[in-house]
Amino acid sequence: QQQVKQSPQSLIVQKGGISIINCAYENTAFDxxxxxxxxxxxxxALLIAIRPDVSEKKEGRFTISFNKSAKQFSLHIMDSQPGxxxxxxxxxxxxxGKLTFGQGTILTVHP
Amino acid sequence: DSGxxxxxxxxxxxxGQRVTLRCSPRSGDLSVYWYQQxxxxxxxxxxxxxxxxxxxxxxxxxxxxxxxxxxxxSELNLSSLELGDSALYxxxxxxxxxxxxxxxGNGTRLTVT
Numbered sequence: 373q374q375q376v377k378q379s380p381q382s383l384i385v386q387k388g389g390i391s392i393i394n395c396a397y398e399n400t401a402f403d404x405x406x407x408x409x410x411x412x413x414x415x416x417a418l419l420i421a422i423r424p425d426v427s428e429k430k431e432g433r434f435t436i437s438f439n440k441s442a443k444q445f446s447l448h449i450m451d452s453q454p455g456x457x458x459x460x461x462x463x464x465x466x467x468x469g470k471l472t473f474g475q476g477t478i479l480t481v482h483p
Numbered sequence: 484d485s486g487x488x489x490x491x492x493x494x495x496x497x498x499g500q501r502v503t504l505r506c507s508p509r510s511g512d513l514s515v516y517w518y519q520q521x522x523x524x525x526x527x528x529x530x531x532x533x534x535x536x537x538x539x540x541x542x543x544x545x546x547x548x549x550x551x552x553x554x555x556x557s558e559l560n561l562s563s564l565e566l567g568d569s570a571l572y573x574x575x576x577x578x579x580x581x582x583x584x585x586x587x588g589n590g591t592r593l594t595v596t
Contacts, residue, residue, distance in 0.1 A: 404583050415485065415573050415587035416526070461526065469580045470516060470539055473526040 376464050378474025385481050391449040393477045395462035398443065402464040406471070407436065407447045410459045419460070420447070452481045486510065487588035489574050495594045501562040504591045506574030508555055514538070514577045515557040516585060517549055521570040532557055533580050564595045 378395045385391045395405075406421035422429045422436040422445065429436045435448040449456055459478050463471040486509035496502055508515050517529040519542075528541035532551035543549075546564075551557045561568060571592050575585040 406584055408587075413589070415487070415575075415589045417485065417587065418584045421584060465583065467581055469514075469577075469583075470528050470531055470541065471526075471585060472528070475525045 376462060376472050376474045378462050378477060380477060381475065382478040383480070385452045385479065387452065387454060387481055387483050389452050389481075391452045391456070391479055391481070392446060393460055393462070393479070394444065394446045395464075395474050396442075396444045397464050399464070399466065400443070401466045402472075403467065404465045405436070405438065405445050406463050407434075408461045408463060408473075410461065410476075416461055449479075452479075454481045454483050457481050485586040485588060487574055487576050487586055489572075489588035489591050491591060492589070493592050493594075495596065496564060497596055498564055498566060500564050500595075501560065502564065502593065504559040504561070504572050504574075504593075506557045506559070506576075506588060508557070508574070508576030509586055512576035512578050512586070513555060514580045514582070515551055515555070516575040516577075517543075517557070517559050518573045518575065518587075519570050520573060520590070526573070529559070531580065538580055561593070566595050569593055569595045 407419045408416035409419045410416045433450045438445045462474040465471045488507040514533045516531045519527045529543040531539040549559045571590045573590045575587045
């Protein structure tokens with residue numbers, strides 16, 4: 373019930389392309405869904421987050437799509453750049469507090 | 484810079500030893516979380532403190548313990564270390580337990596030899 377499943381494990385995209393990472397959750401009590409970006413040697417940094425009362429949130433090139441009925445959410449990175457190459461984690465929590473993370477996706481954007 | 488400070492950055496020790504990892508939360512944050520990141524387990528929640536009190540416990544081994552001090556810094560103590568304890572240990576903080584998001588430090592890389 374506490375799991376968050378993330379796919380794919382790794383993703384290679386050409387510069388300018390769209391990167392899509394998907395997550396699915398089981399616990400319907402989750403009410404906060406952030407995405408974190410992690411570069412080597414650094415801690416995870418919040419990228420964008422959504423709550424289940426909206427179906428989409430966009431910040432610059434990053435968009436979260438949320439499907440409450442399917443218990444799925446995804447991160448879309450438009451116009452992907454080499455600087456976006458990093459590991460991306462989806463996560464979920466209920467009533468704030470501790471986050472349950474997906475297993476991570478290693479994104480590589482080729483120039 | 485997240486404002487969360489973790490020391491040391493790297494730690495190399497032998498099996499059976501005991502180490503202490505330190506975390507200073509962001510200014511004003513009362514809640515501290517510890518996470519373990521290993522290649523095969525991803526980011527695993529260990530324990531949470533709020534204003535000095537334990538708030539939630541995750542997959543924390545009995546050999547591990549933590550505390551949060553009156554000045555709000557936190558320490559994670561790992562004892563009887565095993566090779567499998569080698570991992571990145573992250574601290575995160577938030578103003579209150581119900582607040583999101585969590586802000587992470589840059590971690591302590593522990594290597595047990």
